Amino acid sequence: MTTQTTELRMPPKPxxxxxxxxxxxxxxxxTVLTCLPAIGGVELDFAGMVRNWANGADKMGELxxxxxxxxxxxxxxxxxxxxxxxxxAALAAAASIPLTLWAARPSNPNRVTRQVVRFIxxxxxxxxxxxxxxxxxxxxxVGVLPGLITLFLFDVGVVVKLVxxxxxxxxxxxxxxxxxxxxxxxxxxxxxxxxxSWTLYANQWLYSLELNVRISAILGIVGAGGIGRxxxxxxxxxxxxxxxxxxxxxxxxxxxxxxxxxxxRSRLR
Amino acid sequence: MTTTTLPDLTLPTRPSRLRExxxxxxxxxxxxxxxxxxxxxxxxLSDIPGRVAxxxxxxxxxxxxxxxxxxxFETWRSVSMAWLGAIGCVVVSIPLGMLAARGVGPAWLRxxxxxxxxxxxxxxxxxxxxVLLTVTGLTPFTGALALGIAGIGTQGxxxxxxxxxxxxxxxxxxxxxxxxxxxxxxxxxxPAAAPALMSFALYRxxxxxxxSAVLGLVGAGGIGTxxxxxxxxxxxxxxxxxxxVVVAVTMVFxxxxxxxxxxxxxxxRARAVDR
Amino acid sequence: xxxxxxxxxxxxxATPWSITLEDVSVTYPNGTRALRGVSAHIEAGExxxxxxxxxxxxxTLIRTINGLVPATSGRVVVGGHEVTGLRGRALRQLRGxxxxxxxxxxxxxxxxxxxxxxxxxxAHTPSYRTLLGLTSAAxxxxxxxxxxxxxxxxxxxxxxxxxxxGQKQRVAIxxxxxxxxxxxLADEPVASLDPPTAHAVMGDLARINAERDLTVLIxxxxxxxxxQYSRRMIGLRDGEIVYDGPxxxxxxxxxxxxxxxxxxxxxxxxxxx
Ligand SMILES: Nc1ncnc2c1ncn2[C@@H]1O[C@H](COP(=O)(O)OP(=O)(O)OP(=O)(O)O)[C@@H](O)[C@H]1O
Ligand SMILES: [Mg+2]
Numbered sequence: 001m002t003t004q005t006t007e008l009r010m011p012p013k014p015x016x017x018x019x020x021x022x023x024x025x026x027x028x029x030x031t032v033l034t035c036l037p038a039i040g041g042v043e044l045d046f047a048g049m050v051r052n053w054a055n056g057a058d059k060m061g062e063l064x065x066x067x068x069x070x071x072x073x074x075x076x077x078x079x080x081x082x083x084x085x086x087x088x089a090a091l092a093a094a095a096s097i098p099l100t101l102w103a104a105r106p107s108n109p110n111r112v113t114r115q116v117v118r119f120i121x122x123x124x125x126x127x128x129x130x131x132x133x134x135x136x137x138x139x140x141x142v143g144v145l146p147g148l149i150t151l152f153l154f155d156v157g158v159v160v161k162l163v164x165x166x167x168x169x170x171x172x173x174x175x176x177x178x179x180x181x182x183x184x185x186x187x188x189x190x191x192x193x194x195x196x197s198w199t200l201y202a203n204q205w206l207y208s209l210e211l212n213v214r215i216s217a218i219l220g221i222v223g224a225g226g227i228g229r230x231x232x233x234x235x236x237x238x239x240x241x242x243x244x245x246x247x248x249x250x251x252x253x254x255x256x257x258x259x260x261x262x263x264x265r266s267r268l269r
Numbered sequence: 270m271t272t273t274t275l276p277d278l279t280l281p282t283r284p285s286r287l288r289e290x291x292x293x294x295x296x297x298x299x300x301x302x303x304x305x306x307x308x309x310x311x312x313x314l315s316d317i318p319g320r321v322a323x324x325x326x327x328x329x330x331x332x333x334x335x336x337x338x339x340x341x342f343e344t345w346r347s348v349s350m351a352w353l354g355a356i357g358c359v360v361v362s363i364p365l366g367m368l369a370a371r372g373v374g375p376a377w378l379r380x381x382x383x384x385x386x387x388x389x390x391x392x393x394x395x396x397x398x399x400v401l402l403t404v405t406g407l408t409p410f411t412g413a414l415a416l417g418i419a420g421i422g423t424q425g426x427x428x429x430x431x432x433x434x435x436x437x438x439x440x441x442x443x444x445x446x447x448x449x450x451x452x453x454x455x456x457x458x459x460p461a462a463a464p465a466l467m468s469f470a471l472y473r474x475x476x477x478x479x480x481s482a483v484l485g486l487v488g489a490g491g492i493g494t495x496x497x498x499x500x501x502x503x504x505x506x507x508x509x510x511x512x513x514v515v516v517a518v519t520m521v522f523x524x525x526x527x528x529x530x531x532x533x534x535x536x537x538r539a540r541a542v543d544r
Numbered sequence: 545x546x547x548x549x550x551x552x553x554x555x556x557x558a559t560p561w562s563i564t565l566e567d568v569s570v571t572y573p574n575g576t577r578a579l580r581g582v583s584a585h586i587e588a589g590e591x592x593x594x595x596x597x598x599x600x601x602x603x604t605l606i607r608t609i610n611g612l613v614p615a616t617s618g619r620v621v622v623g624g625h626e627v628t629g630l631r632g633r634a635l636r637q638l639r640g641x642x643x644x645x646x647x648x649x650x651x652x653x654x655x656x657x658x659x660x661x662x663x664x665x666x667a668h669t670p671s672y673r674t675l676l677g678l679t680s681a682a683x684x685x686x687x688x689x690x691x692x693x694x695x696x697x698x699x700x701x702x703x704x705x706x707x708x709x710g711q712k713q714r715v716a717i718x719x720x721x722x723x724x725x726x727x728x729l730a731d732e733p734v735a736s737l738d739p740p741t742a743h744a745v746m747g748d749l750a751r752i753n754a755e756r757d758l759t760v761l762i763x764x765x766x767x768x769x770x771x772q773y774s775r776r777m778i779g780l781r782d783g784e785i786v787y788d789g790p791x792x793x794x795x796x797x798x799x800x801x802x803x804x805x806x807x808x809x810x811x812x813x814x815x816x817x
Contacts, residue, residue, distance in 0.1 A: 034352045040345030042409040056404035086303035126519035128479040138500050139324045140317050144307050177650035182639035182667025187674040195655035214393040254391040278688050281698045
């Protein structure tokens with residue numbers, strides 16, 4: 001009885017059996033194709049995996065026994081990581097203001113320039129962060145500079161995309177009033193649209209700062225500065241007790257930054 | 270305009286903006302200290318644009334298409350890693366995330382699961398995957414596995430948030446009709462949450478496509494490994510070609526997956542999700 | 545074309561402009577014909593209300609006058625300037641002389657009342673000054689006087705979003721006044737306000753019309769408000785003018801023309817006030 005009542009309460013769902021079958025078939029085909037080593041797919045080598053896991057078990061055990069005497073050596077690189085994160089986020093925040101205004105429809109009615117900016121941003125977003133870092137290290141040399149540029153580019157991509165979408169999702173009745181008063185688009189943007197959207201910006205700036213701490217922690221893996229270099233080095237020496245200290249430290253720092261960022265965010269009005 | 274003929278205006282006092290000013294100064298100081306504290310080669314900064322331009326010319330003036338077949342092969346390897354990793358991640362995180370949702374599992378389990386998700390989330394996915402990889406061996410299969418495990422933190426959070434937001438209306442109706450927890454889950458939560466969960470699953474795939482390239486950089490195979498190798502060989506025309514392939518493939522998958530996600534959410538705005 | 549371009553008098557009040565519509569039609573890009581051959585002449589300093597059913601083209605008509613909606617055919621002449629055909633800078637200059645207020649107030653909620661009123665100075669301010677946030681002392685003084693004239697001076701530093709509907713509409717009126725306009729357009733300025741506030745806002749508009757001798761055009765739903773505050777009424781139906789005459793002497797037959805049925809008590813806002 002009860003189940004019947006529940007069934008009646010369900011919203012009617014238009015079903016199309018053929019379409020469902022086609023989708024399932026497509027998904028299965030795709031999955032099978034990803035498992036074919038002959039065309040580049042992943043070889044599902046369970047036996048090898050079991051062997052590897054057995055070998056790795058004791059290393060994993062070491063991860064659970066962090067050696068805290070290593071901690072002092074991590075402080076300077078960690079500060080470098082944090083400084084990179086803050087500087088990258090700040091530079092990107094400055095650059096994101098005009099770029100976002102270009103990329104959003106309410107603030108830029110010109111279709112051509114809008115699409116150009118969006119395309120550039122999308123290309124930028126399609127490059128994985130560490131790939132940027134690696135190529136930049138090859139270009140400008142090992143150090144924090146390629147890391148900083150990577151964070152900057154990454155943040156600009158994130159902020160411009162998310163904020164311009166948020167601006168497009170919001171109502172902007174006041175733009176019509178600005179037009180009716182004979183204002184240019186840039187006057188309207190500066191005097192009304194920016195004050196109106198600044199919490200959207202601030203939210204994403206804080207968010208990009210959070211992401212930055214996580215990313216700058218790994219940039220060192222390809223030589224772009226920060227704690228990642230140390231992590232990669234200890235990993236190379238199979239010093240898993242040290243690796244574990246570094247990971248714990250990253251974890252704590254990321255959580256602290258998130259806490260601060262949430263605190264600031266709740267103050268935004 | 271002659272103000273003399275008009276009566277004087279008595280302006281209300283302007284509210285104090287001291288707190289805003291202090292906050293702005295603080296933020297400015299932190300940023301300044303960070304930038305100054307960084308070990309940036311200020312003197313060499315001026316010739317960096319020239320150097321970057323030179324490398325960009327080397328890469329993209331005449332990218333070498335000779336190794337394209339190999340690049341596509343490796344790309345498929347990366348995509349496969351991403352796909353299998355996404356499947357693994359989704360298959361694990363949906364039940365775990367559901368159990369972590371309010372009103373589904375017991376309170377202690379919810380607490381444990383949420384804390385674990387939070388911890389996994391706080392460590393960069395790449396580091397989790399990297400450590401797993403060094404322990405278990407650098408093969409594409411373990412790469413996929415690492416992607417699956419590393420994504421659980423975020424994915425699990427999305428699942429329980431989705432379930433909880435779906436819960437409000439639908440599950441009360443079923444409960445009112447006398448349904449038990451299993452029935453509520455099957456008949457109320459699942460139908461309401463399924464579109465969002467599917468869309469998140471696809472989103473995980475999109476994220477994994479980027480992360481799998483990064484794992485390749487450290488040796489898990491796929492396009493990332495190829496890119497890393499040719500960067501080390503300093504064969505810039507091939508690197509240029511590889512970058513074009515990476516960008517094009519990522520954009521195409523973003524585009525396809527993004528439009529499927531929008532279809533799934535039935536015209537509704539695809540929810541902005543954090544990484 | 546007898547009237548001069550800029551007609552600001554020494555005391556900051558502009559001379560009113562007349563409005564002429566000649567066979568104006570508007571077809572929206574989606575094919576909707578919102579106006580069909582509308583012709584009318586509005587004298588400088590007149591206060592005219594435009595009534596009609598929802599969708600009859602009132603908003604479209606009022607927006608053709610400042611070019612927010614371009615006329616598809618016909619001529620719109622405001623104060624001797626032909627709006628149709630104006631683009632870019634010239635159009636913005638012309639709009640600077642035409643104030644407009646909206647049903648939903650159209651304020652930027654997250655910024656101060658003062659900044660919202662200063663929007664009215666856009667056409668009279670070089671872009672770079674706005675971009676650098678430089679407000680001239682004269683503009684600020686003018687904005688404050690306009691706020692004062694609608695009784696909103698003490699809210700000058702408040703966020704626009706923190707005001708009530710009636711207060712918002714008054715700030716919006718101050719914004720339009722701050723343009724020192726020669727014509728004031730109002731698109732259902734009281735439709736989202738309660739009756740007493742609606743009367744207050746209509747009273748403000750009537751006072752502006754009387755004191756500054758400003759041409760005022762108001763879209764309005766409420767018959768009794770239209771009759772009470774304006775002398776002339778234009779009735780629109782399906783994009784055509786079906787009534788144009790004194791507001792007070794419109795007969796029941798005229799209302800049937802406009803509304804497709806006899807006037808009923810519920811078309812009035814209530815006679816309590
Ligand atoms: N931007 C637009 N694009 C397409 N059609 C439009 C647009 N704006 C208005 N219309 C159509 O033009 C016609 C007239 O609309 P208008 O807004 O002028 O009516 P109105 O008299 O102001 O109505 P209301 O009293 O509801 O405000 C309507 O059929 C409307 O659907
Ligand atoms: Mg209207």
